[in-house]
Amino acid sequence: MQETYQIVSKIQRYDPDNDRSWIQNYQLETGRILQFTDLFRKINKELDPTLAWNSSCEHGQCGTCSVKINGKPMLACELLVENAVVHFETTEFLIEPLTIAPVVRDLIVDFDKAYERVHKIKPYIIEPVANPNSGNEYKIAPGHLQRYVDATRCINCFCCATACISSHHNFLGPNAIMASVVRLMDLREQAKDERKTLLYSEEGVYRCHTSRACSFVCPKEIDVAHFIALAKSGALESDA
Amino acid sequence: MGRFVGQRVIESLADQLPELPADTGQKSFSLFASYLDQTGKENLEKIREESRALMTEKVGVFRTEVGLSEAVEALKALKERAANTTLACKSLKMNPELILRWELDNLLSISLVTAVCALNRRESRGGHARQDFPERKDEFNYHTLATMTAFAEVDLGKRAVDMSIFESHCEHHERFGMIERKY
Numbered sequence: 001m002q003e004t005y006q007i008v009s010k011i012q013r014y015d016p017d018n019d020r021s022w023i024q025n026y027q028l029e030t031g032r033i034l035q036f037t038d039l040f041r042k043i044n045k046e047l048d049p050t051l052a053w054n055s056s057c058e059h060g061q062c063g064t065c066s067v068k069i070n071g072k073p074m075l076a077c078e079l080l081v082e083n084a085v086v087h088f089e090t091t092e093f094l095i096e097p098l099t100i101a102p103v104v105r106d107l108i109v110d111f112d113k114a115y116e117r118v119h120k121i122k123p124y125i126i127e128p129v130a131n132p133n134s135g136n137e138y139k140i141a142p143g144h145l146q147r148y149v150d151a152t153r154c155i156n157c158f159c160c161a162t163a164c165i166s167s168h169h170n171f172l173g174p175n176a177i178m179a180s181v182v183r184l185m186d187l188r189e190q191a192k193d194e195r196k197t198l199l200y201s202e203e204g205v206y207r208c209h210t211s212r213a214c215s216f217v218c219p220k221e222i223d224v225a226h227f228i229a230l231a232k233s234g235a236l237e238s239d240a
Numbered sequence: 241m242g243r244f245v246g247q248r249v250i251e252s253l254a255d256q257l258p259e260l261p262a263d264t265g266q267k268s269f270s271l272f273a274s275y276l277d278q279t280g281k282e283n284l285e286k287i288r289e290e291s292r293a294l295m296t297e298k299v300g301v302f303r304t305e306v307g308l309s310e311a312v313e314a315l316k317a318l319k320e321r322a323a324n325t326t327l328a329c330k331s332l333k334m335n336p337e338l339i340l341r342w343e344l345d346n347l348l349s350i351s352l353v354t355a356v357c358a359l360n361r362r363e364s365r366g367g368h369a370r371q372d373f374p375e376r377k378d379e380f381n382y383h384t385l386a387t388m389t390a391f392a393e394v395d396l397g398k399r400a401v402d403m404s405i406f407e408s409h410c411e412h413h414e415r416f417g418m419i420e421r422k423y
Contacts, residue, residue, distance in 0.1 A: 049284065049328050
């Protein structure tokens with residue numbers, strides 16, 4: 001394995017002040033173990049302080065740094081230079097912002113806009129059922145929880161929504177759909193009908209083309225398409 | 241977050257909301273205007289990097305009177321250099337460089353207050369280890385309250401340590417007395 005790499009980053013840029021977009025090439029020598037967020041930081045430091053990008057936790061838990069790298073939506077903080085070279089078989093990377101919302105500047109998209117879809121499905125218990133175990137925590141059998149616990153690990157990074165081949169304009173998108181499916185499978189939720197009305201509406205699950213791109217790109221390795229399939233077949237409440 | 245807190249404060253104050261001074265927000269506006277206007281050959285990232293190395297070396301785990309005093313002087317010099325940086329991007333729309341410039345000022349302020357407080361506390365206690373004063377001293381049994389009105393003009397105050405659990409004589413209260421924490 002090489003000690004250093006000559007990395008060419010071709011970054012899609014957008015200047016909101018002049019409404020101008022272009023692709024800018026940055027050439028850098030980097031070590032093997034460098035996250036892509038640190039690569040951006042290195043560009044800021046050594047080549048161009050004006051390049052705008054987004055991050056928060058930088059250890060794959062918040063979903064703020066998602067970008068498209070050589071076409072694949074992923075978390076910039078989880079991708080190391082060395083792994084990227086192996087995975088894409090190149091040292092040239094085309095880095096673009098997500099396509100789920102308008103770009104604010106360079107690699108930063110309007111997350112408020114993206115989150116509108118998630119808020120629409122109400123990603124919380126709308127109407128809680130009375131707790132039979134009153135005064136204590138609500139008990140859910142491990143076997144039941146197992147059916148949807150994976151889906152609760154979603155961090156709303158919108159990688160799945162970006163990879164989705166269905167329309168971005170009239171489809172709620174995989175992560176929003178999955179958030180609703182989680183609450184439909186949740187024994188504590190009473191407002192099942194309200195959820196189903198939206199889930200089976202014009203912008204609901206039937207927009208899905210079953211390409212399974214969502215599952216393919218999910219950084220948390222959630223089988224997103226599986227939960228959408230459950231919703232399509234109506235197999236949400238049975239314990240089968 | 242700040243905006244959210246502000247909204248809740250306004251809500252809870254309801255009709256008792258005082259009249260806002262005429263120059264509300266002016267200080268922030270002029271601060272950011274100064275960042276955009278200032279020019280010079282200094283490099284923002286370099287100053288940030290130097291301050292980081294300085295704090296690790298002189299205000300890190302093991303501290304001395306000499307090292308801390310040097311750090312205070314070095315931070316004042318870095319603050320002056322920070323005023324001689326030029327921003328490449330002057331936009332007000334999602335400008336990370338502008339945020340970085342603001343952050344640098346905040347970092348230097350916090351660094352300086354930390355160094356001044358550490359200099360004042362001539363003892364070792366918890367995570368504060370002074371090589372020239374390795375013993376814990378009772379005269380420092382208080383929290384330091386620092387106020388900085390202008391850069392490097394630090395006023396140090398005190399707040400008593402809350403001993404209410406120990407003084408209440410409740411069960412296990414004796415575990416909350418003031419003792420030296422050591423291995």
